[in-house]
Amino acid sequence: MTTDSTYTYQQIASAIEHLTSHYREQPSLGELAEKVNLSEFHFQRLFTEWAGVSPKKFGQYLTLEYAKSRLRDGYPLADAAHDSGLSGTGRLHDLFVTIEGITPGQFKQAGSGLLLSYGIFNSPFGPYVLGTLNNKIALLHFLNDGDEPETILTTAWPEVSLKNDSPAVQFLADQIFPTTAIDISGDLGNKLLKPLPILLRGSAFQLKVWEALLNIPEGRLASYDQIASAIGQPTASRAVGTAIGSNPIGYLIPCHRVIKKTGLFGGYRWGAERKQAMLGWEAARVEK
Structure with a gap:
């Protein structure tokens, strides 16, 4: 006997299979919902619960990975966008910046023009290297004896150029492990209490x-x-x-x-x- 839970899983598995096979056609939410006989609202909720991301986000990751493979093979940006099922390089650019934090051009050029500024600072837990891209924190790595900060940075971000520039990232470091009490009543306090900008990329x-x-x-x-x-x-x-x-x-x-x-x-x-x-x-x- 098929339980409701098993049936729901089968529906979502069928939708994922369809999306994985047809993501270059950019299927709409309505098309995916119809494929598994659900309303768009119900399908969106169930898919997100079972897959952990929305159908749109799931499709975006598939599209981006395919576009990256085309760029690695030397295809021009316009061709990579078209082959991925996108309407143009603008949509490809938005997808890269939203998910990867870099432009497709920078990805294609293996980081040419992409500068990671970094500095080495002290904390209550020992020294650490702090790396930033476009004024966002891209890496915070605590250092042990013998660690090479440049090696750590290039391992995490192999496509970028490095610049040892502690003054440029000092303000962010001061907010992570402040050395003095912050007066939260004034403008400076309000500025410091804002969430720190973080740049993440991963699966x-x-x-x-x-x-x-x-x-x-x-x-x-x-x-x-x-x-x-x-x-x-x-x-x-x-x-x-x-x-x-x-x-x-x-x-x-x-x-x-x-x-x-x-x-x-x-x-x-x-x-x-x-x-x-x-x-x-x-x-x-x-x-x-």
Whole structure:
């Protein structure tokens, strides 16, 4: 006997299969909903619940990956856009900037003209390298003895040019680990309390995991299983752990707040001792 849950899964699986096979035709929401005999509203809600992203976003990722493959093969921008089912280079540009944070031209030119400014700063948890692209934080990596900041940066962003320019990114560093108390009553306080601009790129699954980490309040902890449930994939705790381990922006995307369900702290990309120090530091701040 087929349960409602199984039937719903079959409907969404059928829609994903159709979208994966026909994304270059840019099927509409109505077309996908009709394919599985659902209203557009009901289909949109169910698809998002089961896949973790909207049908539109799912199709955008498929389109972008295909366009990137064409650009890597040397196709002109216009041809890559047309072959991907887009109406022109404008739509391809919007897709790249929205998801990748760079233009298709910069991707095609392997980063020519794309400058990553960086600096090395101190924190309560040791030195770290902070990298920015277009005034957005693209990387925060804590440094251990022997680490080469340039190697770390080029591994994360191989297509960019590097510029060691601490003064250009100092203002952002001052907001991450402020060395003095901030008067939140004045204009400066309002400016500093705005969310920091972050530039992320990764798979759809990684982005969902990193977004879930941002919802863990300071001073609180979550397990890998809880994060997996939060993104709608309760059996994917192992994959969640892999995504957390590849987090490129330490502290700001608080992967240090995730522990094992047994209560053990578990590993940490930048060292277990540093993770313990962060959690203790945050607990003290919350208690105050």
